[in-house]
Amino acid sequence: MTSPLIQKEAIEKLPSRNEWPLWEVFVRGQNGVSHRHFGSLHAPDADAAIRNARDVYTRRNEGVSIWVVEAKNIAASSPSAKGPLYDPAASKVYRHPTFFNIPDDAGPM
Amino acid sequence: MYAQMIESEVECEDPQKLKEFQNRIDAGDKIEPQDWMPNGYRKTLIRQIGQHAHSEIVGQLPEGNWITRAPTLERKAILLAKVQDEAGHGLYLYCAAETLGVSRDELTEMLLDERMKYSSIFNYPTLTWADMGAIGWLVDGAAIMNQVPLQRTSYGPYARAMIRICKEESFHQRQGFDIMIKMAKGSAEQKHMAQDALNRFWYPALMMFGPSDTDSVHSVQSMAWKIKMNTNDELRQKFVDQTAPQADLLGLTIPDANLEWDEHKGGYNFTEPDWSEFYAVINGNGPCNVERLAARKKAWEDGQWVRDGLLANAEKHAAKIPVAAE
Numbered sequence: 001m002t003s004p005l006i007q008k009e010a011i012e013k014l015p016s017r018n019e020w021p022l023w024e025v026f027v028r029g030q031n032g033v034s035h036r037h038f039g040s041l042h043a044p045d046a047d048a049a050i051r052n053a054r055d056v057y058t059r060r061n062e063g064v065s066i067w068v069v070e071a072k073n074i075a076a077s078s079p080s081a082k083g084p085l086y087d088p089a090a091s092k093v094y095r096h097p098t099f100f101n102i103p104d105d106a107g108p109m
Numbered sequence: 110m111y112a113q114m115i116e117s118e119v120e121c122e123d124p125q126k127l128k129e130f131q132n133r134i135d136a137g138d139k140i141e142p143q144d145w146m147p148n149g150y151r152k153t154l155i156r157q158i159g160q161h162a163h164s165e166i167v168g169q170l171p172e173g174n175w176i177t178r179a180p181t182l183e184r185k186a187i188l189l190a191k192v193q194d195e196a197g198h199g200l201y202l203y204c205a206a207e208t209l210g211v212s213r214d215e216l217t218e219m220l221l222d223e224r225m226k227y228s229s230i231f232n233y234p235t236l237t238w239a240d241m242g243a244i245g246w247l248v249d250g251a252a253i254m255n256q257v258p259l260q261r262t263s264y265g266p267y268a269r270a271m272i273r274i275c276k277e278e279s280f281h282q283r284q285g286f287d288i289m290i291k292m293a294k295g296s297a298e299q300k301h302m303a304q305d306a307l308n309r310f311w312y313p314a315l316m317m318f319g320p321s322d323t324d325s326v327h328s329v330q331s332m333a334w335k336i337k338m339n340t341n342d343e344l345r346q347k348f349v350d351q352t353a354p355q356a357d358l359l360g361l362t363i364p365d366a367n368l369e370w371d372e373h374k375g376g377y378n379f380t381e382p383d384w385s386e387f388y389a390v391i392n393g394n395g396p397c398n399v400e401r402l403a404a405r406k407k408a409w410e411d412g413q414w415v416r417d418g419l420l421a422n423a424e425k426h427a428a429k430i431p432v433a434a435e
Contacts, residue, residue: 019214020420022207039269040204042213045423056200059193060277079143 022071023049025056027063035067043068111164111228111252113319113391115337117153117330134335139265142208150334154264155209156225157336162202163220163227167401169195171235172244180238187284188241194277201270208266221406229387230317232395233309239292239299243306245285247314247352253278254348255318258338267336286355293359300360307356308364312382313390318345320384350376 020042026035038057043049049068169192179185203213219225259271292303318341322328331337356363365380
């Protein structure tokens with residue numbers, strides 16, 4: 001069981017086990033909004049994962065559609081890459097419309 | 110609480126990293142699974158979240174006892190939904206614990222071979238239907254007291270599980286109080302059952318918050334890490350202050366002759382539970398410890414062929430699926 005959603009240092013210490021794989025669950029709350037990560041669960045295969053997700057995460061009409069993906073198939077950026085990846089955006093304030101001073105009489109823009 | 114007597118684990122760590130970690134927590138930053146964290150933080154959380162998850166799962170047993178004997182079909186459907194929620198809560202929490210690098214099966218095995226505990230409250234028997242009311246009102250009420258602040262805990266996956274749980278927990282407490290109202294306003298015999306349930310569950314409910322922890326070093330560490338948000342005594346006081354007027358509303362009497370409003374303190378004075386009973390129960394000598402653990406062991410062992418069979422079936426089908434053309 002490996003997943004970017006799990007502590008890496010801890011994983012290496014895990015004994016190998018004959019467990020059902022871990023699935024990440026994404027639920028669409030209503031048509032018109034995108035699927036959102038809800039949590040995870042164990043299931044032997046995709047069909048069972050969807051059935052389990054229905055019982056675990058949508059007992060109160062929380063969703064109209066469920067996606068499941070095996071946790072080991074998710075790739076993620078590393079927390080240590082946070083600086084190099086996201087810091088450069090901070091200096092590019094001109095990407096925001098509020099950077100520009102437009103005269104009021106220019107009308108809606 | 111559902112997690113009682115959790116001692117924080119402290120290990121030798123890089124002081125610079127520890128300082129940066131504590132700064133993040135003090136600033137209200139959330140810790141996510143891939144972030145660096147002290148080993149003590151990780152291990153304490155595994156114990157705490159694991160014990161909480163086990164409590165949700167074992168907590169199904171006392172109430173499961175009454176599903177087949179609920180007084181009406183509606184009460185039965187409600188109780189079924191409630192017990193199903195407890196299973197769901199257990200699963201949310203196991204998932205949160207798993208992000209810390211322990212597997213769910215491993216946690217289950219630790220429960221079964223008694224390396225991990227569950228809340229003392231579930232080692233008491235449920236003798237009458239009124240106990241379903243008392244459990245929802247008092248036990249779930251006490252759980253909410255602890256869980257609402259934990260929605261702000263520093264560990265992201267734990268906080269998110271708590272948010273989901275709290276949304277559902279209010280149904281549990283209200284259905285319990287609804288049962289109590291019905292019984293307390295019913296026949297003399299029903300009222301007697303309601304009072305008897307309150308008598309039996311009052312002190313065990315107070316024990317849920319754990320012993321006084323004002324002097325505990327472990328509690329101080331857990332509070333600094335924001336994985337414990339209030340002291341046991343704070344929460345117990347809050348619980349008594351909230352519950353005493355509710356008992357009046359029901360026309361029932363809390364079994365404590367010393368219970369009285371203290372104007373100066375702005376809260377009730379009350380009798381502490383018998384802590385020797387608490388230690389006996391948490392160490393395996395409560396009325397139902399043996400029965401609860403035996404039920405969990407039986408469920409785990411009887412389910413082994415199902416887990417194996419479904420996995421074998423999934424592997425067989427995975428082998429059959431042709432690889433898509435590249």
